[in-house]
Amino acid sequence: MLSTLKDPVGLRRDVLASLVVFLVALPLCVGVAVASGVPAELGLITGIVGGLVVGAMPGSSLQVSGPAAGLTVLVYEAVQEFGLGALGAIVLATGLVQLGLGALKFGRLFRAISVAVVQGMLAGIGLVLLFGQLYTMAGVKQPRSGIDKITGLPRLVSEIATDGDALTAFAVGAGTIVVLMLWKKLPSRAQMVPAALAAVALATAVTALAGLSVPHVEVKGLLSAVQPPGTGDFSSLASFAALSTVVAFALIASAESLFSAAAVDRMHDGPRTDYNKELMAQGLGNTVCGVLGALPMTAVIVRSAANVQAGAKTSLSRILHGLWLLLFAALLPAAIGVIPLAALAGVLVHSGCKLIPVKELGPLWREHRGEAVVLAVTAIAIVATNMFEGVLLGLLLAVIKTAWETSHIHLEVHEPAENRLVVSVTGNATFLRLPRMLETLEALPQGRVVELDLSQLRHLDHACRTALETWAERHGATLGALSKAA
Numbered sequence: 001m002l003s004t005l006k007d008p009v010g011l012r013r014d015v016l017a018s019l020v021v022f023l024v025a026l027p028l029c030v031g032v033a034v035a036s037g038v039p040a041e042l043g044l045i046t047g048i049v050g051g052l053v054v055g056a057m058p059g060s061s062l063q064v065s066g067p068a069a070g071l072t073v074l075v076y077e078a079v080q081e082f083g084l085g086a087l088g089a090i091v092l093a094t095g096l097v098q099l100g101l102g103a104l105k106f107g108r109l110f111r112a113i114s115v116a117v118v119q120g121m122l123a124g125i126g127l128v129l130l131f132g133q134l135y136t137m138a139g140v141k142q143p144r145s146g147i148d149k150i151t152g153l154p155r156l157v158s159e160i161a162t163d164g165d166a167l168t169a170f171a172v173g174a175g176t177i178v179v180l181m182l183w184k185k186l187p188s189r190a191q192m193v194p195a196a197l198a199a200v201a202l203a204t205a206v207t208a209l210a211g212l213s214v215p216h217v218e219v220k221g222l223l224s225a226v227q228p229p230g231t232g233d234f235s236s237l238a239s240f241a242a243l244s245t246v247v248a249f250a251l252i253a254s255a256e257s258l259f260s261a262a263a264v265d266r267m268h269d270g271p272r273t274d275y276n277k278e279l280m281a282q283g284l285g286n287t288v289c290g291v292l293g294a295l296p297m298t299a300v301i302v303r304s305a306a307n308v309q310a311g312a313k314t315s316l317s318r319i320l321h322g323l324w325l326l327l328f329a330a331l332l333p334a335a336i337g338v339i340p341l342a343a344l345a346g347v348l349v350h351s352g353c354k355l356i357p358v359k360e361l362g363p364l365w366r367e368h369r370g371e372a373v374v375l376a377v378t379a380i381a382i383v384a385t386n387m388f389e390g391v392l393l394g395l396l397l398a399v400i401k402t403a404w405e406t407s408h409i410h411l412e413v414h415e416p417a418e419n420r421l422v423v424s425v426t427g428n429a430t431f432l433r434l435p436r437m438l439e440t441l442e443a444l445p446q447g448r449v450v451e452l453d454l455s456q457l458r459h460l461d462h463a464c465r466t467a468l469e470t471w472a473e474r475h476g477a478t479l480g481a482l483s484k485a486a
Contacts, residue, residue, distance in 0.1 A: 011316075013311045013312065013313060014312050014313060014314055014316040014317040014320070015316075015317070015320060016310065016311070017307055017310035017311050017312035017317040018312070018316070018317040018318070018319075018320030018321045018323075018324065019320075019321075019324065020194065020306055020307070020310040021064055021303050021306050021307045021310065021312075021317060021318065021321040022320075022321045022324035022325060022328075023193070023194045023197045024194040024196060024197070024302065024303050024306045025047050025064070025066055025300075025303050025321060025325065026047075026197060026325065026328065027196045027197055027199075027200045027339075027344065027347055028043075028066070028067070028069075028196060028300075028302070028303070028347070028351075029043035029044050029046065029047040029066055029067055029325065030043050030044065030217060030336060030339065030344060031043075031344035031345075031347050031348050032067040032068065032069055032072055032295065032348070033046075033067060033295060034136075034217060034341060034344055034345075035069075035072045035076065035129070035132070035133060035136070035344070035345070035348050036067075036071075036072050036075040036076050036079065036295060037075075037076045037079045037080065038075070038079060038084060038087070038295065039218070039220055039225045040217045040218070040219065040336055041219070041220060041221070041222050041224075041225035041329065041333075041336075042225055042293070042294045042295050043066075043067045043294075043295055044222070044325055044328075044329045045222070045225065045226065045289070045292055045294040045295075045329075046066055046067040046289050046294045046295040046296070046297050047066040047067060047322065047325045048322045048325045048326045048329070049285050049288050049289050049292070049294065049297065049322070050064065050065035050066040050067075050285055050297050050318075050322060051064070051065075051066075051318055051319055051320070051321045051322015051323065051325060052319060052322040052323065052326070053284060053285050053288050053322075054281045054282065054284065054285040054297070054318075055315055055318035055319040055321075055322055056315065056319055057277070057280070057281035057284060057285075058274065058277045058281065059261075059273060059274055059275075059277040059278030059279075059280070059281040059282075060261045060264060060265075060273040060274075060278050060299070061270060061271055061314060061315045062264055062267075062268060062270065062304065062307055062308055062312055062315070062317075062318070063257075063260055063261055063264045063273075063278075063299045063301075063304035063307070063318075064299065064300060064303035064304045064306075064307050064318045064321065065257070065281075065282065065285055065297050065298065065299045065300065065318075066297055066300055066303060067295040067296070067297060068253075068256065068297070068298040068300045069125070069129060069348060069351045069352065069355065070121075070122060070125050070252065070256050070298060070355070071249070071252065071253060071256075071295075071296055071298065072125070072129055072348070073125050073128045073129060073132075073382075074245070074248060074249065074252065074386075075087070075295060075296065076132075077144070077245075077386060078090055078245050080144060081241065082236055082241075082242060082245075083233075083236075084227070084293075085227065085229060085230065085232070085233045085293070086229065086233045086236045086237075086242070087229075087293065087295075088227065088228060088229035088233060088289075088290050088291070088292070088293035088294070089229040089233040089234045089236065089237055089290065090237070090242060090245055090246055090249065090290070090296075091249070091286055091289050091290035091294070091295070091296045092229065092286070092287055092289075092290025092291060093237055093246045093290070094246050094249040094250045094253065094286050094290070094296055095282075095283045095284065095285065095286030095287030095288070095289070095290055096283065096287060097246060097247075097250040097283070098250055098253070098254055098279055098280070098282050098283030098286060099280055099283035099284065099287065100283075101250070101254065101279055101283070102276050102277070102278075102279035102280030102281075102282075102283055103276075103280065105276050106276070106279070107254075107258060107274075107275035107276035107277075107278060107279035107280075108275045108276065114371075114374065114394070114395070114398040115371075116371040116372070116374040116375045116378070116394075116398060117374060117375075117378055117391065117394040117395055117398050118255060118256075118259060119357050119360070119375050120374060120375040120376065120377070120378025120379045120382075120390075120394050121252065121378055121379075121382065121390070121391050121394065122355045122356075122357075123355060123356045123357060123375065123378075123379035124378060124379035124380070124381070124382025124383055124390055125352070125355055125382065126351075126352040126353065126354070126355030126356040127146070127352070127356065127379060127382075127383050128146045128149065128352075128382065128383055129348055129349070129351065129352035129355070130349055130352035130353060130356075131146070131149040131150055131153070132149050133345040133346075133348045133349045133352065134153070134156060134345075134349065135149070135152075135156060136173075136341060136342070136344075136345035136348075137169060137170050137172075137173030137174070137342045137345040137346060137349065138156060138159065138160050138166040138167075138169055138170040138173075138342075139165060139166055139169040139170075139214070139215050139341070139342065140156060140159060140166060146382070146383035146384060147383065147384055150383070165213060165214075168212055168213065168214060169214045169215065169340070169341075169342040170342065172203050172206070172207060172212065172214055172340050172342040172343055172346070173203075173342035173343060173345050173346035173349070174346065175202075175203060175206070175346070176199045176200065176202075176203045176342070176343045176346030176347060176350075177199075177346045177349060177350050179195070179198065179199040179202055179203075180195050180196065180199045180346070180347065180350045181350070183195035183198060183199070194306070196347050199343065199346070199347065200339060200343045200344065200347060203339075203340055203342070203343035203346070204338055204339050204340060204343065207340050207343075208338065212340075214340045214341070214342055215340070215341045215342070216337055216338060216339060216340055216341060217336050217337055217339045217340075217341060217344070218337070219333050219334065219336050219337040221333055222329045222330055222333065226292050226293060226294075227293040228291055228292065228293055229290065229291075229293060248391070249286075249296055251391070252298075252391065253282065253286065253296055253297070253298045254279055254282065256298045256299065257278065257279070257282045257298045257299035258273075258275055258278065258279065258299075260298070260299040260300065260301045260304055261273040261275065261278055261299060264299075264301070264304045264305070264308060267305065267308045267309075268308050270313065278299075282297065282298070282299065285297050302351075303321075307321075356379075357375075361375075370401045370405070371401075373397075373401075374394060374397050374398050374401060377393065377394060377397055378390055378391065378393065378394030378397070381393045381394065403430065403432060404432055406428060407427075407428050407429075407430040407432045407433050408427045408428060408433075409425065409426070409427040409428060409429050409430075409433045409436070409437060410425070410426045410427050411423055411424070411425055411437060411440045411441075412424045412426075413444070419447070419448055419449055420448065420449045420450075420451070421444060421445075421448045421449065421450045421451070422450075422451045422453055423440075423441070423444070423450060423451070423452050423453065424453040424456060425437070425452065425453065425454050425456070425457055426456040426457065426458075427457065427458065428457075428458050428459040429457055429459065429460045429461065429464040429468075430459070430461045430463070430464065431461060431463035431464065433464075434463060434464055434467055437464065437467070437468075438467060438471065441471055441475075449476075449477075449478075450472075450475060450476075450477035450478070451477065451478040452468060452472060452477055452478065452479050454468075454479065
């Protein structure tokens with residue numbers, strides 16, 4: 001970064017990239033905060049910390065951190081259950097967990113998480129975000145559970161059709177989505193303005209000029225929104241539910257950040273990410289956000305991609321984007337208050353749809369059916385229960401699937417001499433294949449001398465070993481020597 005300060009061309013490039021990232025981040029910071037059920041300023045504070053604090057830390061030089069749509073559902077549930085004050089304590093604890101994991105060199109292990117589980121997690125978040133923000137678009141209070149959000153859609157449609165105010169607000173949100181969808185089809189010069197910023201700005205201008213009566217973002221001011229957690233807020237962490245939330249925050253934020261880092265590394269040819277340092281940078285950022293009572297942060301692929309595509313070469317661009325957010329929030333807070341809530345909801349509905357891998361589902365089902373099942377089960381479980389339980393179920397299913405696929409066993413029967421059978425067992429003998437193995441052995445002809453050749457087994461677990469010894473003893477069979485690997 002110091003070399004960039006001495007290079008006018010590089011400095012100009014990073015400054016311009018920071019402005020692009022700022023324009024992308026601004027509506028998303030506000031929108032994520034509102035969707036999370038917290039003051040809009042808290043989203044800006046997290047974006048500022050992501051730029052000024054995490055941006056200055058080593059790890060990944062080009063990815064940008066801030067409040068993310070991926071944690072919106074979990075934050076909303078935490079605020080509803082524990083209160084806004086406890087959110088800071090939960091985020092602070094999350095940051096400390098991430099710092100510990102980074103110090104213990106756990107960063108690289110997050111790369112081993114099943115891609116299907118991560119995609120299912122994002123798809124589940126996308127579905128809950130999509131259905132939930134449809135209510136916000138109409139100015140209607142959304143149900144808490146994912147199932148209620150879906151089953152309540154007929155009532156929502158009826159309310160939009162019969163209530164003029166709901167219809168007006170929904171039309172503003174729908175118009176915002178249309179602009180987002182069509183923006184990429186405009187000439188490249190127009191696309192220099194980020195789609196989310198353009199859509200929100202147009203929706204704000206239309207509602208103001210037409211004098212439409214729609215709910216707007218409530219603004220209190222940056223300093224008044226800062227509410228550090230108190231002693232009572234930290235005491236709530238003693239409950240199992242709060243600790244589960246901390247674990248969910250830490251795992252999901254870390255996984256999303258490090259997966260984002262891997263994706264960003266593929267976009268440029270600069271320095272590669274140090275995953276442990278990046279995890280510690282995210283941990284420090286969340287610790288600071290927790291002290292300030294703000295939203296949790298992750299690395300955000302949309303902002304990171306915008307940073308790379310805008311030509312950034314060093315971390316200066318992401319630091320400056322945090323500075324621009326700070327100046328905007330401090331000098332122009334009233335500008336936030338004119339933004340219609342329905343427009344922000346429209347941006348998040350669009351973001352929720354992009355989290356659902358619709359195009360990938362078909363090829364995934366044809367080529368890796370098991371992975372598609374893991375993805376779908378994880379997403380449905382998140383909608384039906386909550387984020388933490390859904391991800392745990394997905395991870396469990398991924399482990400079972402992997403164990404089943406790697407547990408291949410083959411039994412081959414030879415008859416080298418009359419009345420003598422040799423059964424060669426090869427592969428990995430685990431309890432998952434025990435029924436098939438015993439069925440084959442039980443089907444052998446009676447009255448023969450049987451020898452079990454286990455020398456080609458790569459793995460033999462306790463359940464299979466016990467079953468084979470019991471069968472051999474009962475049938476008078478000889479148990480051959482095991483290979484060293486088994």
